[in-house]
Amino acid sequence: MSVATESLGLDEMFGERSSPSKSNSDSRRDILVTAANCFRENGFSATSIDDVAHALRATKGRIYHHFRSKTDLFFAVYRMGMEINFRATEPHTRGDAPALLKLARMSVAHSIALMREQSFQRVLAQGVALHQQGSTTAAQRETLSELIDIRNSYEALFRKAIEAAAQQHKIKLSDPSIASKSFLAVLNSTVFWYSPREDNPHAEQLAIARELVTYALRGIGADMPDEALTFMEQSNDE
Amino acid sequence: MSVATESLGLDEMFGERSSPSKSNSDSRRDILVTAANCFRENGFSATSIDDVAHALRATKGRIYHHFRSKTDLFFAVYRMGMEINFRATEPHTRGDAPALLKLARMSVAHSIALMREQSFQRVLAQGVALHQQGSTTAAQRETLSELIDIRNSYEALFRKAIEAAAQQHKIKLSDPSIASKSFLAVLNSTVFWYSPREDNPHAEQLAIARELVTYALRGIGADMPDEALTFMEQSNDE
């Protein structure tokens, strides 16, 4: 499902130790993907474990064999969604390209990953909502704030890139915090209105990403560098 | 609660006929405000009617006397939230000010209303989520799409203002639809991270609104007109 687990340096961050039993990991992954779709369609608390099991053509037993509780399942889906984002974005933070170009490439990669993995991204949105609300147990609350930390570190990736670009290109950011929040708000907005077209949505997604990044960069007073889209040949897997 | 119901032309849009019994309307309004807070804190399906009743220091009977179902209550809260937004924004769409100035004033008013009435705004966000998901009965589905229509007409208010400003100031919008979606995404982003400070949050909210509108306007290639904030003397009610 285009969520290839290559050996990047992020594995230990998400605790995805390459387990010896292959089928076990596959089954778990199928549950995560199916659960992500259910959570997207019905929301967390409106989705029952039986719903996920039915979508899997299985029963609760299978899910509870892999996850301790419904909340645990949700957290695992959240982790996987964040992992997708990191794998898409983090490679572009390195290298010695100009800061603005790096920022633009990060943004395009993030935006496209967002549209390609809609289910997981909506779960991420629900995750922050759950955080603003009150979790049940203390352990869950701790795990949740750990997930929020991961998200914050992801947003910090963008914030640093924005500030680096601003410094290098002599842009004045009156409030870097609000600027980066607005920046990501634009990129993330597709979650609320985008739904993929038929056949090959890749061209459409690329065009939308280009529009969004152009808008977001203008907001901080920068122009979209044309080379920002030239790295996109790699994105044909499967 | 700073939701004054003056006689604007919007009343029939929301069916808030000025009923003769005063206490009835007040009680209903209290339920809506309390329900909005509960929905904000726990989400729709995680909030029970008994929760709302408890927060009201009352019982279910009171709520079910005014609303047929939990979904009806949610819809009423949604309507009230949209009404707040319309009352804040719509006055600035009229008049013969320059298009860009009108757009800026609408945006500032919208942004501040968003921060002042957090509870209702989060319910609005949940409403679109519910729409993307599947409602239960057919009647609810119809009502929900009616509410989405109201929201769309509200967004159309901004889209028209953006296009008018673009035309009048000779700005090139490569994709007006995405531009307006991004524009509103920036203004609405406070829902996810803003929480009011102590005492008088008005100055803080105004500063944030100024930042957001500046960012959003830059995204479409326009500069924030300084007169956009001069209308804000009226906002001291209660």
Add this chain to the structure above:
DNA sequence: TTGACAACATACTCGGTAGTATGTTCCTCT
């Protein structure tokens, strides 16, 4: 071959919750 364990399925409990049915109080109109 067997025993042990993984990977499920089946069958059940039990607390919570939407909705209803029915009382009770107070006000208002005639």
Add this chain to the structure above:
DNA sequence: AGAGGAACATACTACCGAGTATGTTGTCAA
């Protein structure tokens, strides 16, 4: 003054859904 209804509270039902306890099947290792 009394009849009727609005505005609730109380008591109850019926069901759903999270979690558990236990059974079943395959597999692999010794």
